[in-house]
Amino acid sequence: MIGKTMEKALNEQIREELGSAYLYLAMAAYFHSQGLPGMARWMEVQVQEEFGHALRIYNHVVERGGRVKLEALPEPKFEWASPLEAWRAAYDHERYISGRIHKLVELARQERDYPAEVMLQWFVSEQVEEEDQTRRVVEMLERLGESGRGLLWLDKELGKRGKEEE
Numbered sequence: 001m002i003g004k005t006m007e008k009a010l011n012e013q014i015r016e017e018l019g020s021a022y023l024y025l026a027m028a029a030y031f032h033s034q035g036l037p038g039m040a041r042w043m044e045v046q047v048q049e050e051f052g053h054a055l056r057i058y059n060h061v062v063e064r065g066g067r068v069k070l071e072a073l074p075e076p077k078f079e080w081a082s083p084l085e086a087w088r089a090a091y092d093h094e095r096y097i098s099g100r101i102h103k104l105v106e107l108a109r110q111e112r113d114y115p116a117e118v119m120l121q122w123f124v125s126e127q128v129e130e131e132d133q134t135r136r137v138v139e140m141l142e143r144l145g146e147s148g149r150g151l152l153w154l155d156k157e158l159g160k161r162g163k164e165e166e
């Protein structure tokens with residue numbers, strides 16, 4: 001059975017993961033508005049991943065006899081100054097999420113909640129990938145500049161995400 005402190009912290013993280021999905025859906029809509037369907041597609045695939053993250057924690061709480069309590073999500077931003085700014089915000093968001101995951105691991109250790117600690121290890125590794133993916137796009141955009149062919153090429157590349165499985 002899961003303890004109340006860990007149950008509360010994991011419920012908060014379910015909200016954060018759903019909040020990530022909500023933020024990236026807002027970014028997808030922004031990229032569509034900028035005529036960048038590939039970046040929008042990348043973000044739409046990411047929305048599914050984030051929902052999957054929320055479900056992983058949800059399933060853990062349920063399997064441990066805890067009670068899931070869904071919390072209100074903050075309204076995501078609507079506009080960004082440029083595609084580069086949106087990607088920078090995505091990278092910053094992933095770093096923020098990594099920080100939260102690391103705090104949850106510390107809490108699991110304090111509480112001697114070994115099942116939660118094992119479940120959270122998956123997220124520790126996943127966050128390395130999440131940060132890496134968004135950082136690489138930021139670096140590419142910084143190198144390419146935001147106008148012209150480079151941007152269109154990158155948009156096309158990013159639009160391939162998830163197409164392999166279709």
Ligand code: OFO
Pocket residue numbers: 016017020050053094097127130
């Ligand atoms: Fe983007 O990793 Fe979950 O929130």
